[in-house]
Amino acid sequence: MKKFPKIVFIGSNHFSLYTLKELHAKQYNIVGIITSPDNPFLKKKGIKAFPPVKIYALENNIPFLQPKNLINHSFLENLKSWNADIQIVVSFKILPKEIWNLPKMGSFNLHASLLPQYRGAAPINWVIINGENKTGLTTFFIEEKIDSGRILLQKEIEIKKEETAGELEKKLKKISGNVVIQTLENIIKNKIKPIYQKNIDSSLLKNAPKIYTKDCRIQWENPSIESIYNKIRGLSPYPTAWTFLFFDKIRFVRFKIFFVKKIQEIHTFSIGLVFITKNMEMIISVKEGFISIIEGQIEGKKRMHIKNLINGLKIKENLFVR
Incomplete structure (x- = not known):
């Protein structure tokens, strides 16, 4: 194992x-891991409540901490005892200065967008919702302002026209380790020159705020079929x-709607009418054509292909969405 640098890894989810x-x-010398507390709601249901990163730490005998309060004195003292040279953050909550300012080589974060665009909690979802054709990964030093630190490395990738957020996440995940390691090696060898993020007019910045359940409701009256289509794939799965x-x-x-295809066609139907075709298709009328459902989930039932879903419907006429 490499003796230098001593790394504290900070993360929680599968990404x-x-x-x-x-x-x-x-x-690499990972001296410790900071991850999220166990999920109390899953624990009550009898489901394994450990974050994925904790499971890996247990399996590989890596010390870890699960602070509920990131400025708790006892937690900070334990963190200091690891005496890390650098901290690497991937998919975690906002860190206080007491944490990110600890290591002498700094703390850097991996963000799933091409900063300064799409700062925020849900960049993978928002780039698709907004119909972008490219995105990428950015590593940057953590500083006072959220997602605004000096950029270390960026890797750009293409977004395919039919790609969902889940598919894009898998693509980004596959290159994430390499981007982080390349960043780390460049810092170790002093081959990197951090670049200040450009001062862009705030009106030109596209943000990526956290997405709540109410935000996921489809607005069928939207005049753009492309916008409806992008929203569905940007929130899938x-x-x-x-x-x-x-x-x-x-x-x-x-x-719930997971996969669709769009049919651009002139028609005179009211918006939101649901048609079940002879070919066992479910299509929904929108202003510029129809949205054809491929995979969905009715409340209380399993997620399924539309043909199976239609077979389970007792009523197949006079349907509409709102």
């Missing part, structure tokens, strides 16, 4: 786990676009 595995496999499906104006259920 950060990929980078952690790469660092560990290449025998999580947190998932949804709508209310009505039966005869009496009953309604929440309907």
Whole structure:
């Protein structure tokens, strides 16, 4: 194992786990890990509540901390005892200065966008929702302002026209370890010149704020079929676009939509009408054509292909969404 530098890795989810595995496999000296507390809601349901990074730490005998309070005195003292040279952050909450300012070589973060665009918690979702054709990864030194530190390295990739957020995340995850390791090596060898993020007019910046359930409701009245299509794929598979499906104006259920295709076509139907075709397709009328559902989930049932979903419907006429 490499003796230098001593690394504290900070992360929690499957995206950060990929980078952690790469660092560990290449025998970098990970002296400790900071990760999220166990999920109390999953624990109550009897489901394994450990964050993926914690599971990996346990399996590989790497010391770890799970602070509930990031400025807790006891936690900070334990962190200081690891005496890290550098901290690497991937997919974690905002860190206070007491943490990121500790190591002599600094703390750097991996962000899933081409900064300064798409600062925020959900860049992978927002680049697709906004119909972008490229994105990437950025490493930067953590400083006072969120996602605004000096850029160390950027890697650009193409977004395919039909790509979902889940598919894009997998692509970014595959290159994340290499980007982090390249950044780390350049810092160690003093081959990197941090670049200040450009001062861009705030009106030209596209942000990537956290997405809540209410934000995922589909607005079928949107005049652009492309915008509706992009929103659905940008929220797939999580947190998932949804709508209310009505039966005869009496009953309604929440309907999650994962995969669709768009059919641009002139028609005179009202917006939001749902048609079940002879070929077992479900299409929804929008201003510029139709959205054809490929995969969805009706509340209380499993996620399934649209043909199976249609087979389970007792009512197949006079349907609409809102």
